[in-house]
Amino acid sequence: xxxxxxxxxxxxxxxxxxxxxxxxxxxxxxxxxxxxxxxxxxxxxxxxxxxxxxxxxxxxxxxxxxxxxxxxxxxxxxxxxxxxxxxxxxxxxxxxxxxxxxxxxxxxxxxxxxxxxxxxxxxxxxxxxxxxxxxxxxxxxxxxxxxxxxxxxxxxxxxxxxxxxxxxxxxxxxxxxxxxxxxxxxxxxxxxxxxxxxxxxxxxxxxxxxxxxxxxxxxxxxxxxxxxxxxxxxxxxxxxxxxxxxxxxxxxxxxxxxxxxxxxxxxxxxxxxxxxxxxxxx
Amino acid sequence: xxxxxxxxxxxxxxxxxxxxxxxxxxxxxxxxxxxxxxxxxxxxxxxxxxxxxxxxxxxxxxxxxxxxxxxxxxxxxxxxxxxxxxxxxxxxxxxxxxxxxxxxxxxxxxxxxxxxxxxxxxxxxxxxxxxxxxxxxxxxxxxxxxxxxxxxxxxxxxxxxxxxxxxxxxxxxxxxxxxxxxxxxxxxxxxxxxxxxxxxxxxxxxxxxxxxxxxxxxxxxxxxxxxxxxxxxxxxxxxxxxxxxxxxxxxxxxxxxxxxxxxxxxxxxxxxxxxxxxxxxxxxxxxxxxxxxxxxxxxxxxxxxxxxxxxxxxxxxxxxxxxxxxxxxxxxxxxxxxxxxxxx
Numbered sequence: 001x002x003x004x005x006x007x008x009x010x011x012x013x014x015x016x017x018x019x020x021x022x023x024x025x026x027x028x029x030x031x032x033x034x035x036x037x038x039x040x041x042x043x044x045x046x047x048x049x050x051x052x053x054x055x056x057x058x059x060x061x062x063x064x065x066x067x068x069x070x071x072x073x074x075x076x077x078x079x080x081x082x083x084x085x086x087x088x089x090x091x092x093x094x095x096x097x098x099x100x101x102x103x104x105x106x107x108x109x110x111x112x113x114x115x116x117x118x119x120x121x122x123x124x125x126x127x128x129x130x131x132x133x134x135x136x137x138x139x140x141x142x143x144x145x146x147x148x149x150x151x152x153x154x155x156x157x158x159x160x161x162x163x164x165x166x167x168x169x170x171x172x173x174x175x176x177x178x179x180x181x182x183x184x185x186x187x188x189x190x191x192x193x194x195x196x197x198x199x200x201x202x203x204x205x206x207x208x209x210x211x212x213x214x215x216x217x218x219x220x221x222x223x224x225x226x227x228x229x230x231x232x233x234x235x236x237x238x239x240x241x242x243x244x245x246x247x248x249x250x251x252x253x254x255x256x257x258x259x260x261x262x263x264x265x266x267x268x269x270x271x272x273x274x275x276x277x278x279x280x281x282x
Numbered sequence: 283x284x285x286x287x288x289x290x291x292x293x294x295x296x297x298x299x300x301x302x303x304x305x306x307x308x309x310x311x312x313x314x315x316x317x318x319x320x321x322x323x324x325x326x327x328x329x330x331x332x333x334x335x336x337x338x339x340x341x342x343x344x345x346x347x348x349x350x351x352x353x354x355x356x357x358x359x360x361x362x363x364x365x366x367x368x369x370x371x372x373x374x375x376x377x378x379x380x381x382x383x384x385x386x387x388x389x390x391x392x393x394x395x396x397x398x399x400x401x402x403x404x405x406x407x408x409x410x411x412x413x414x415x416x417x418x419x420x421x422x423x424x425x426x427x428x429x430x431x432x433x434x435x436x437x438x439x440x441x442x443x444x445x446x447x448x449x450x451x452x453x454x455x456x457x458x459x460x461x462x463x464x465x466x467x468x469x470x471x472x473x474x475x476x477x478x479x480x481x482x483x484x485x486x487x488x489x490x491x492x493x494x495x496x497x498x499x500x501x502x503x504x505x506x507x508x509x510x511x512x513x514x515x516x517x518x519x520x521x522x523x524x525x526x527x528x529x530x531x532x533x534x535x536x537x538x539x540x541x542x543x544x545x546x547x548x549x550x551x552x553x554x555x556x557x558x559x560x561x562x563x564x565x566x567x568x569x570x571x572x573x574x575x576x577x578x579x580x581x582x583x584x585x586x587x588x589x590x591x592x593x594x595x596x597x598x599x600x601x602x603x604x605x606x607x608x609x610x611x612x613x614x615x616x617x618x619x620x621x622x623x624x625x626x
Contacts, residue, residue: 180367180369182365182366182367182369183369183371185334185336185356185363185365185369186363186365186369186370186371187371187382188335188336188355188356188357189334189335189336189356189357189361189362189363189431190357190362190382190383190386190430190431190434191357191383191386191387191434192357192382192386193357196386200382200386201371204373205371205372205373
């Protein structure tokens, strides 16, 4: 096959369109973003980009406290969402892969996937309704002396955790399906109670799959700016700074510099998780 | 101590409408090397899994050393298992795999180290302690699984098709090793196999399973020489089954009978006092150490017997018979085994 005449040419023609897309449209846009972040706008507030190389945008990012606060807030939100999703996904995936009957398992996979078809905006606004002062969460909690967390950072974390949960469940479920039942039997056979088996066998074997899921939940949370607008109250994320600067404030180079932060964080994160073998689990 | 190591009474397991195990009664003595033999789906593995505690019986009881453990979880039973796929923990080194059971039981570090080293030495793997299971061959993984189970000094070791995944040569050498190991540690070994040769080679006693029930429990020689019924005769070794008119013609009585191929003489000398018949060679199967001849007899209804003959003289031997040859065969009357047919 490989030596057949014209094989190389046919392969090239087949791969050229997607490679072109990846190279020009995808990486090209990223490169444009990076380059723009070293430019500036003219001083008249018209938002016109001046192509003069300088580090002013980054200097401003590091010098002004509010941007550091927003970066830390965004990072912590993404970490919180990832941890919550991991803790919710583990028992769900465990039940789906190891306990449910084949019929129930299929239904659960569908149930996990279905929300992905619903519009992001609708789901975020649904949470706005749930969390509102007169919403069902307030109604449920008040008899216990509690209340809805209201709109703010907590609401943002809850909403994002809801939105990205399927991206954590699916790799974990796949990872657990590959985990032979005999390993669980062997652990029990050697005297380990279920909790110990979970800690010593299930979680270590599942770790790469969980990290694979965290790449999704973490990066999607890092870049989000809509959920926080809808349920986050006055809080701002990096995404909001990007949005405001590229839109109303009209400072595209500064927006590009801000947008570089999550990209850098993700590159660092991916470099760290590469060692766990998680990238083979995506 | 007259209590058996394992006592099963009325053990039953249903999976939905399937009776995987159907009323098994069995006593296994202390220190016995016991085999559960049967075709796939006969319930032998399910019985093993119930003894280990991985499956709860639908009915019946399991006693270990005189103590009823029927309702106990696997982690509360003093048995250890060698799994068919070895089930080694992939994220741990060989050393940590072997130490796992001791770590769970909070044995202190030094003793853990010492006992794990001992166990690995007993299966000749002391040099592999730092490797990952994925870096070992099938035979080595098998030994790690053995060491991981034996290091806990269980009263009973359960082995699920322990040699099933190994090639023939390795199986043979592992069989010898297993037998030596069992003699050294002196605990009860119970293993499941579908390989009758393996069961005969290793076990002190064998239970033959069929459709969730035990057909016969006996020593290898007893099982081979006096099978209780046609199923056992057919499953353990090769066997010529005679029923109906051909039984009457060849044995002289009504009933079901079995004659082993190696007990039938081909072209016997005139002087020997044998029951005799004549027939035509339909098939010659060369097996290396011996030949199998399928001989069609001119009995009232067509019957063919398999006759085994040692290759004492080599392949060029003049006495080798060809297809279509007219031959005479004979056997000693005491080598005809009467079988009790199952009532259906």
